[in-house]
Amino acid sequence: METVGWYSIIPPIVAIALAIKTREVYISLGLFVWLGWTIISDWNPVLGLVHGVNTFLDAVTSPGNARTLIFSALIGGIITLTQASGGMEGFVKWVEKMRLGHSRRRVSMFGIGVSMLLFLESNFGLLVSGSVTRPLFDR
Template structure:
């Protein structure tokens, strides 16, 4: 721990200077936060990073994990977009005539939302980054894209018990005393029982 002196002004000064220089408020605040925790960690920059992240998690509570997860996935998708991966995928789809009209671009957005059911945030980010250039090219509205993605992200994810939504809902069902909650929740199992009888 350091005694309060003139160095306690360094983190806010750094945040203000970074904000003016980069025009990035969040990055500047993170820089000021990092410097403050680095100072409290006896000027160890690595401990400052760890303490900054832990401090943010402590302040944000349980929402911090969701926010950090979304930031990491968003950064990954932004990297793929910046490296030309999305552009190459769109060219591949158009070259093979899989997407050559507005209706097919809408179908692609819908199919992406149906297939990527790992987590609803991932579905939104991936489907949006893949379908947005196609929607722009074929003059479909972005509002329609937003509707299609929103209609297929969380609603599909909540039906699949193999992700966070499924685990959460199973926990709620078991907390309510529902016996064999997985069977009740698993709509696929119910479908098999209807089609193939009780032996499944």
């Protein structure tokens, strides 16, 4: 793969700025991939799109990546189901009743503890601890 020099900084800057401005992360990441491949393809936007789509398909069809995506989707589904059924709200009330969440520092430490206890996969602990501690921080 050839080097593109300082142009390589353009896609992340554009993606970060767009994500902050529009709050649409997926669109920003898609633009990031397309713009990066466009630069590598000598500024040919059609080749950039083709390479970007091929890279995405290669990543999704890889068995290891597919398992990770499915696992993450299932965890997201479980978290959404727990929130919709009121389980998170009940857990937050229990944490407050046990006086584990009456200060920001305790909530932070509680979130770290939940992450460490649930470290099955790199994203699992983060997703669950974020879903659990966010309502505590909001109070």
